[in-house]
Amino acid sequence: MTTFSLTTMILLPFLGAAAQAIFVNPRVARWVALSSSLLSTAIGLAVLGYGLAGVASDAFTDRLPWVGSYAISYELAVDGISRVGVLLVSILFPVLIASEWGRARGARGMHALFLILQGALLGTACSQDLFLLFFFWSISSVPVFFLVGIWGGEKKESAAFRTLVTSALGNALLLGAFILIYYSSSPHTFLMSDLLSVGVPEKMIRVAGLSLSASKVAFLFIFLATALRAPIWPLHGWFTQMVAQAPASVVVAIAGAVVPSGILVFSRLSHGLFPEIFSSASGAILVVGLINIAVGTCALLLEKELSALLAWITITQVGLSMIALGSGHESSMVGLVYQQLSMSLALAGLGLVLGALRSRGATKWGSLLDEGSGVSLLDVPVAGVVTAFSIATVVGFPGLCGFIGQSLIVLGGFERSPWIAVLVGISCVLLFSGLFGVYRALFFSPAASDERASTSTLDLSLREKGYLIPLVVLMVILGVYPKPILDEIKPAAEDLLKRVHPRQVVEPNPTPINPEGTPVEPVIRPSLEGR
Amino acid sequence: MVLKAFPWTLVFSIAMALAMAIYGGLRPRGRPALGVFMGSLFSVAFVLALTLAALGVSWEAVPSIWNTELFSLASSGPVLRLGLRLEPAAVLMCWVALALYLYVFILESVFLGRSEQKSANSTKNVTFEAAALGLAATALAWFSSSLWTALLGQVLAMIAGARVYLRLASSDRSADLSRIFLSDIRERGCGLILMVFGAAISAASGASLDWVGLSGQTIPEMGVTLIVLGVMLQAQIFPAFGWSRIESQRTPTSARVRLLVSSPALWVGFATLYKLSAVLSESYTGLFFGVLAATLLTALSALGVSGASCAFGLIQSSLVGMSMASLFVAGARTSAVFFLISQLTVWAAALFFRGAPHISESKVHRRIWAGFLVALAFGGPGFASAAALQGLLASSGGAFGILLVSVTWIALAMAFMRLTAHHANDLTHSVDEKLGLSQAASTAFRVSPVVLVVLFSLAILWCSDPLGSVGQLEGSLGLSWSERFFGSNAVAQGETFQIMLWVWMGLLTLAVSLGLPDRLAGMKMRFLRLPSEGYSFASVLDGVVVQATKMAEALLGAGVWGFFPAFLFRLTRRIAAIGRAVKAFDRLLVQTLEEVVRTLVEVPAKAVQLAHTGSIQVYLLFTVGLALSMLLHFFVQLTR
Secondary structure (H helix, E strand, C coil), X not given: CCCCHHHHHHHHHHHHHHHHHHCCCHHHHHHHHHHHHHHHHHHHHHHHHHHHCCCCHHHHCEEEEEEHHHCEEEEECCCHHHHHHHHHHHHHHHHHHHHCCCCCCCHHHHHHHHHHHHHHHHHHHHECEHHHHHHHHHHCHHHHHHHHHHHCCCCHHHHHHHHHHHHHHHHHHHHHHHXXXXXXXXXXXXXXXXXXXXXXXXXXXXXXXXXXXHHHHHHHHHHHHHHHHCCCCCCCHHHHHHHXXXXXXXXXXXXXXXXXXXXXXXXXXXXXXXXXXXXHHHHHHHHHHHHHHHHHHHHHHCCCEHHHHHHHHHHHHHHHHHHHHHHCCHHHHHHHHHHXXXXXXXXXXXXXXHHHHHHCCCCXXXXXXXXXXXXXXXXXXXXXXXXXXXXXXXXXXXXXXXXXXXXXXXXXXXXXXXXXXXXXXXXXXXHHHHHHHHHHHXXXXXXXXXXXXXXXXXXXXXXXXXXHHHHHHHHHHHHHCCHHHHHHHHHXXXXXXXXHCCCXXXXXCCCCECXXXXXXXXXXXXXXXXX | CXXXXXXXXXXXXXXXXXXXXXXXXXXXXXXXXXHHHHHHHHHHHXXXXXXHHHHHCCCCCCHHHHCCEEEEEEEECCCEEEEEECCHHHHHHHHHHHHHHHHHHHHHHHHCCHHHHHHHHCCHHHXXXXXXXXXXXXXXXXXXXXXXXXXXXXXXXXXXXXXXXXXXXXXXXXXXXXXXXXXXXXXXXXXHHHHHHHHHHHHHCCCCCECCCCCCCCCCHHHHHHHHHXXXXXXXXXXXXXXXXXXXXXXXXXXXXXXXHHHHHHHHHHHHHHHCHHXXXXXXXXXXXXXXXXXXXXXXXXXXXXXXXXXXHHHHHHHHHXXXXXXXXXXXXXXXXXXXXXXXXXXXXXXXXXXXXXXXXXXXXXXXXXXXXXXXXXXXHHHHHHXXXXXXXXXXXXXXXXXXXXXXXXXXXXXXXXXXXHXXXXXXXXXXXXXXXXXXXXXXXXXXXHHHHHHHHHHHHHHECCCCCECCCCCCHHXXXXXXXXXXXXXXXXXXXXXXXXXXXXXXXXXXXXXXXXXXXXXXXXXXXXXXXCCCHHHHXXXXXXXXHHHHHHHHHHHHCCCHHHHHHHXXXXXXXXXXXXXXXXXXXXXXXXXXXXXXXXXXXXXXXXXXHCCHHHHHHHHHHHHHHHXXXXXXXXXX
């Protein structure tokens, strides 16, 4: 029996967004927004909790026919990997809504857009139908356009438009890929369970006189779509421009929720639908990851703008994720999923603290390392501690959640090639050096040391502490006790990896006698453990 | 019951230490009662945990009990395991650490003058927090069941150091203090990252990094090297002793601060390598010589620095480096004994020199203090070098090999001990002036190291046989004592305790005896003729010392320090140049892509725009052209 709990989880943010138009009183509207987000979060945590308790995934499957003539169905379900996607979205968005609590103008609109984004990303994580996935994924582009275009900086329109165009291009490529998959499969279907069980058949298409493999073209389209939204260097220009113009909470929403969601979707689709193609392309993906991590680290070392810092950290982490995907090892796969959660928390902590300091005029959003552009750590101890924990999570210090994911990725990468571990290690040391320089410029500014009296009220307010300190606590808990989440991710990761390196399993037919009374041959099919 | 209560009590005490440090950092002017309450909880819990550990551990060297992982926090298969294990070595080390920290607070209160005590009270809170974190870090590392847990201890040690500096900075906002703190955190952070990657690479080989059964597993050399390099950075051994070389008149570089900042990292770092000793002793000769060379350079650098505080820090680092080097050749138990002794020396010397101007005891007690401490300082490096020598002799074969190695190492040990003695002599000379030691006693301290080294060499040759194997003391009190108190699953099975410890203890007794002036007077008359204008032996030694110091200064000043800073600067500039090039390429690429997209979009867009809103002239031109073509068409039709 379907409980529609996932549907409720996804619908609540949309209802909350709609309610922003109804409740004119700003205070009431804010509380409605936060409540709907928190309710959705509660359902998401309950889904995770039931999963940890061993309840089967089928108990949370919502299934309804939608467009029957095109085999499009409304099907939502969760596995180990999508539960992590649900978790990071569920944690992040109430924090973002709380961070914009005191916005003087347009708070209702901003909250509504955050809620739409939350619902869209939850739907993306849970979708089991490709068309439905595309539906939610493309919805997620719209709020970003308005968030940047309305509340951005001086060049907000240009940044917003560029973001929308890039997203639209990515969405178009994704739709093209899904249509190719639809027409390649027989019978035609968008349902992932059907596609995973039989795979995407090899079919040739003719384009401009060339005969191309439909599955290869579809894989390429999906990769490019991910590269445009993720963002992967060199298709990251829109991201750096957007980060420079958007408010801190919007940057966190994109870097901490949209980007990880995109990576998780790509990992599911690439391993599940195109195992052979992914296996042959894994080397190229590895190289792309190494380039991203190298470019991100080198650029970060010299970065003087606070806003661009978050962009380069994101690009570096995307590179690490690509390395994890390309390594093809179980540890890397588990580390990849865990790392998305870690980075979500770290970028949220870092971005929101920097945004808070910026809003007080404590730091300049422009040049960071100029004399006097920072504050004294003794005047902003809480902000300093939160920033330190966030940076330590990014770099991968033991005891914090970033250490778990990064270590697992390096472990798997070393299996593929020792040079991966060496290059990632060098970039980590450089990353630490660069971020440490930023921390020093922010909190140990010599000029700021002499201005104690004027900066004594810069530290985080009670409300800000209320949503940032739980993030830090989560970073520590997930760093010291990652076992439940890792145990949740592992079966799903193993299942995905088995598709790339399949093991043939001979299983007896459950009805050994067919209607004619003759024995039925055993069916050989790929292992479906963990679904 | 005891075994079940111990891990929870320890984890609770660690949590209290962390909470106290964070609370104190976030609320420096907050309610002290809460801080005191948390401190009390920590103290009770920690002492209770160690007591439970002492009661619960098996002192009878039964290996099976050490295989029990008492507390498993997390595991992802055999890869990531966080847990605690009860071992005699861990219990002993933690109790010694607790005693040392108590010594800091209790004995210093006795030695300090009233005026200094008043100012010390202002920093007493933060030193208690730092001490609590330091103890928590030490306990976590020593009771760890895997390398991952030990790395957690390293993080706590870093927080302990940071906590001290942050509290001091509240009363001293100087740039110098910031510079020291940031340099410290940067180097330790890089060291920690190296250790993390070393652990990950080691785990990639399939090793569980559980301390039990580490021996015999194949671990990549890259992994072990990174871990050792990381520990060297934590211990501030050459070339990474940036912060310990920073000398400032305005910064409080008191011994207590240095101890609280540096000691936790040293104890945790040594714990990590102690538990890796089974792996270290199997191979990695190159790594051993690298660590030994770095240690010697650190010790030699101590001669070149002008400030006693800096020199003290460098000597502390070099002693820890010696302990690390000993792990490769002399075995875990021997190295642990030396580490303990060196730490006792360092702490005692630090507090002694810290409180020297204010000591109010009689001259006799002060002379005993001075003699004891100087003898310990002489004996430590000598002991370690002898242990290393013994290990090398055991691994090399043939009479010629023995002779060559013996001569090389004896010369090196002599030079090292003499140089250390020379610097220690400078330290004691300044104390001499305050304490009024006699010329004879001062000369005795300068000559006694030579005596010690000669006796060392004789002892080594006495214990050796022509084939190069050095005598082992087996089946005696020393063996069971070492196994009893330094038992650990990390220690290779069948490791026997080295005889050099007994030799060293005998020499130590001799040195202490030499330090007592009343006995010295008698020995001067009967055995040692030490007139100031008499034998030229001391002046020859002084000449050798001067030349050796000059060579060391030339080597370090021009060769090493002239090279490394310039090399690092060039490397930094190259990395910055690469970064600039990457950024410039990135900007160019983005702009080019933008131009291409803009062009691809603009051309048809303008055409569409033109067709939609376009100029009248275009429409007219189009219409006229269309009309003309139609007319032409009909005209052609008509004429056919």
